[in-house]
Ligand SMILES: NC(=O)C1=CN([C@@H]2O[C@H](COP(=O)(O)OP(=O)(O)OC[C@H]3O[C@@H](n4cnc5c(N)ncnc54)[C@H](OP(=O)(O)O)[C@@H]3O)[C@@H](O)[C@H]2O)C=CC1
């Protein structure tokens with residue numbers, strides 16, 4: 001201890017696990033590399049794979065889904081028909097909501113596999129930065145705390161810091177709801193509205209996320225952590241975010257169809273925004289930013305009109321009593 005500091009505590013080395021990653025897109029591939037770097041045996045599956053799901057899942061300790069929202073229900077039902085060990089832990093890393101049922105991905109996995117542990121993995125994790133081995137932190141959350149701790153050990157490294165959290169719904173909704181605000185942030189930057197406007201948008205966006213989260217059973221404090229505010233900041237401030245790119249390009253006059261045709265990968269915020277409009281109407285939740293993003297995606301307003309609509313809402317206290 002020449003400088004008087006204690007040496008860092010080494011991260012415990014877990015027993016190598018058999019990890020199957022479902023979805024070989026940007027995020028699935030990055031997570032596969034993180035698990036491989038920790039010495040786990042990793043198999044990656046996608047629709048293009050030559051092996052069947054049943055063959056790939058044989059002997060899996062962990063099945064991690066990084067499938068876009070639109071494929072989750074179908075893949076979960078095929079996995080249900082595969083023989084699995086009762087100990088297999090499911091991890092879901094998808095950030096979206098099911099348009100038919102409004103369920104979150106973890107709720108879908110849990111309803112298909114009621115006797116298995118399901119862990120949500122979500123945080124400020126732009127996959128391109130993780131592939132470059134830049135430092136990042138994430139959150140794993142489950143009703144089964146032992147499963148969350150196991151997943152924490154499996155992925156923790158000197159470049160990927162993993163925290164546990166007991167609020168899976170909140171962690172999952174943080175990653176999902178921020179995508180809509182990231183579209184709005186892209187519009188804000190695309191219109192060159194400045195730093196004050198962006199700060200106001202992101203802060204009021206967080207208020208909107210908390211409002212929805214409370215109704216859907218999340219803990220408010222979770223939204224102020226990595227999976228909420230953390231992911232909101234990362235996604236609203238980075239051109240690496242596909243959701244931010246959607247907003248930025250809409251502000252520059254491109255159509256949604258043009259943008260999505262050329263976008264590398266999935267921008268979940270587009271579907272999430274539509275599902276949130278359904279939920280807000282059923283549950284009477286006020287979500288003005290999401291509503292303007294929805295109207296913009298539906299070409300009901302221009303970016304400038306959406307801005308005016310938000311600025312000219314009835315004046316009110318910052319917090320409702
Ligand atoms: N990229 C990122 O930085 C991060 C992404 N996420 C989330 O992870 C999820 C995946 O994102 P990402 O990897 O970037 O997206 P990509 O578009 O790169 O990959 C999507 C994956 O989902 C699969 N897929 C899509 N539709 C279906 C379907 N109907 N049935 C089966 N498989 C399907 C694709 O399979 P195929 O190759 O066969 O088309 C592909 O493997 C999203 O919910 C995203 O929000 C979360 C954190 C970070």
Ligand SMILES: O=C(CO)COP(=O)(O)O
Pocket residue numbers: 095123124125126127175179182231234235240241242243244266267268
């Ligand atoms: O969720 C992400 C970062 O945490 C990725 O954001 P995009 O899906 O907008 O690229």
